Amino acid sequence: MKFDPFWWDIDEPIITETSSDGLLAEADFVVVGGGFTGLSAALTIARQGRSVVVLDSATPGFGASTRNGGICSGNIRPSHSALSKTYGPAFADEVYAEGIEARVDLAKFCSEEKIDCQLQMTGRFTGAMGQSDYDAQAREVESLNNISGHAAHMVPKSAQHTEIATDLFFGGMVREEIGGYHPGKFFAGLLRTAQSAGVVIYSDTTVKDVTDLTPSKKSVITDKGTIAAGKVIIATNAYTGTKERFGQFLRRRLVPVQSCIIVTEILG
Structure with a gap:
């Protein structure tokens, strides 16, 4: 192994x-x-x-x-909605804004130090497993787009082949500011x-x-x-x-x- x-x-x-x-x-x-x-x-x-x-x-x-895995998300496991419910919207905004700053800082560091690590903000698709999951993601998209620097949108099931070659999901959420690099x-x-x-x-x-x-x-x-x-x-x-x-x-x-x-x- x-x-x-x-x-x-x-x-x-x-x-x-x-x-x-x-x-x-x-x-x-x-x-x-x-x-x-x-x-x-x-x-x-x-x-x-x-x-x-x-x-x-x-x-x-x-x-x-x-x-x-080289994923540049800058996020923590709880969603913005979950953080808002537990700690308040202001705290949730601060946490997610720091994630944006981390990605910006990484890109700036790689540029200034001439580090070629294949850094690309290609976006991330998160598939929904059903209607309730899709609706929850839609609420998350609305919350995220109220924070400066975030760019998220929903993809219905009928259009999910523009993001991923499978019919497994019930559509899903795309966050455009997330990407990856070669660690x-x-x-x-x-x-x-x-x-x-x-x-x-x-x-x-x-x-x-x-x-x-x-x-x-x-x-x-x-x-x-x-x-x-x-x-x-x-x-x-x-x-x-x-x-x-x-x-x-x-x-x-x-x-x-x-x-x-x-x-x-x-x-x-």
Whole structure:
């Protein structure tokens, strides 16, 4: 059974050289975890003129950053209508507006850093399974189109072949501002950008513990040595361990969220 994403075989995008020198003795910031979160934080810090080291127990990007489906929706699971009902329309608007800002920021970053990751806002079709589902989607479309930046419309069953080559659905909803990208190629570009900004990255370096060195410094203990840091950022996501003290602290504060990706033949 194969567990690696098929696009690793197609492009091998994340094989980028990391530091082979010995571990630095000290840095302003040490980031534990070399995925999207860790490298984005490191890049932001480095561009503020601070020294930053990223430590990854495997290859940077080995986890979810290059295993995701590359869908750029910027949304959370609850619909705008559900959020409005629970938390109020103003909060729902803020959440969905932030999703738009995230997509705009991603496109801007790729353009400015010249990252060719096949980013395309092609739109997303969500099929309705019946009349009640279709009616609920229609209400969602009305809510979304009242938020600046959203562009959604309904497609009746009679016209759904313009979106997808199946008769399974009872029509559906199209959101035009959603698209996708190649996560591996994007990560490779992010990694190169971070390195160009002065971020020092170490692969195959496992953090064993983080302790207080002085009142203003931390000691990051790894299997390759120890590095002193003014600040430590833990960006290990689902790879946060249970043996390390910092891992035990964080895992009691993490909420697991399951996500599945299903790949099919092209449906049209």
